[in-house]
Amino acid sequence: MSSLLSLPLALLLHAAPAATPEPVLFAPGVVSTGNEEFGITFSPDGRTVVFNRADPTRFQFQLLMTSQWRDGRWTTPEVLPFSGRYRDIDPAFSPDGKRLFFASVRPQSKEEVVHADFDIWFVERTDKGWGTPRLAEGLNTPDTETNTSVSREGAVYVTRSQKAGKRRIYRHAPQASGWGPGEPLPEVINSGHGDGNHFVDADERYLIFSSQRPGGVAPDGYDLYVSERKEGQWGVPRNLGQAVNQFDGGLTPTVVPARGTLIYAQRRPFVTTPPERPLTTKEFATKLESPGNGNGDFYEVRLADVGLPAPGR
Template identity: 30%
Template sequence: MKKILTAIALLGFSIIGRAQNSKNLVPQIFEPGVISKGDYESHGTFTPSGDTLYFIKCTYDLKISAICVSYKRKGKWTDPEVASFSGKYMDADPFVAKDGQALYFMSNRPLKDGDPVKDDTDIWKVMMTKDGWGVPIRLDVPVNSEKDEYYPTLADNGNIYFGSTRDGGKGGSDIWCCKYQDGKYQPAENLGDAINTPYHDYEAFIAPDESYLIYNSSRPNGLKNLDFYISYKQNGVWTKAKKLPEPISSNSIDWSPKVTRDGKWFYFGSTRSTDPVTPKKADNMEQLNRKLQSANNGLSDIYIADFEAIKQALK
């Protein structure tokens, strides 16, 4: 038992690194200068072991977007590399399955390599082989449709949750679920009025046991732009969503919510900047370029915060 507890403690430490002392609601930038380094970084997903992070580097409009990977080796995160299956098309929203052997993501790639890119985005899956990641395959109907699908996350029972602009929704974008039964996905179900609104609701993280759902919404009672909301499943019914407290939700764009496998840490992307109200003057181009090309410059960085503190603040 002592060895098991020690392994769990080491797992939590291996994921957090520099954010290990953030036992409060104030999010910290994850690995500034290595992972968050002044480009547009967001939409991270850790492997179950906690020693590998997949995330995206992209332009603001996603015209260029690639899935990258960093590994924790000897206590330090490595410089990111482009994932073997990415770098050509607009790929985003990675999610690693519970066994670490499958990765789901969003892409506009065509069904046949060499054809024009698609006008809409679909959900794809790539499997790990003995030689690394294999060839991505597009998930079929009912997960994908002729409209946009994005940000897949999976519960431990295989049910897949995702955002879509497909017909039958409540607004511009809704959150849907396809249950996995008898080896195949069942017809997509809209999560209903407790989750979805006439506004944009998307990028949902489902708890491994489906006990809660955290997602983004542009509904007007938020702070500004996009805010995080949480809903709990009680007796099979989703409760009315509650906004996550400040400073988790902010006046900036906050998106791509996820919780580490051990349930300890909440991590997400945000365009917030924590520079002081009276910033330091850049006296020359070298200093200006350093500010422009560093984390905390107002482009998207990956942040991490104590999930237990968030849950306590919601009570």
């Protein structure tokens, strides 16, 4: 990655790739399956992945699962010990891998069965395993908080949705006791077109997020964009292009330094054109149960292929 790191950041962020790459399915049949999957994060060494898997309706129940890279393959995913009872979504490791943030409707008092909306929680991770989830005081409001992404200095970027409004991204600066009030990112990011679902570089050099702003590539979905931060100011976002923003666009992006890739969720249609010959009963059943059946899967593309620099490590 040294040659990539030596290139000017602005050149990488504002120049389109020379050729259109074709993203590849991540961990097919193990992490990316015929189920609905979205929301993904990796430990700093790239050997632990945490992701969402949902019920067939997509929106009634979601939990957090994890898989380990061992002996040249990803292990069979297992539900995290603190998940599996309430709707838990959008995991995000801190850059040092010691904390996992996620959004949940788990109760916040003895009087609640479930909370009325998603709020941000976090759990500590040590060599001995996972701790007990704690409500992230300072990151939550009466609105809905979902996606998070954490900078190296401890700032947390949060996607927040008002009860009757579009998503927006806020930055919460770290404080001794937690986090300060959220500051909305400027209009160049928060355009009013559902901006959120984001990833921030550990050194806050750039931000990747999804948006339905005019001029997008995906016909009916959210496109992924990248914005560079220079001298404390966010620049005009660049669309990541047709390679990533196919079909309904991309969601829940994450950059994995250890792999040198961008990984994101996407729902690809069961068929786009009629097959060359009729499907057999077995072929149809297999396709229904496999990635690419219309449910969410994870796709991976090299950073250089979409004009992204490698984050500092």
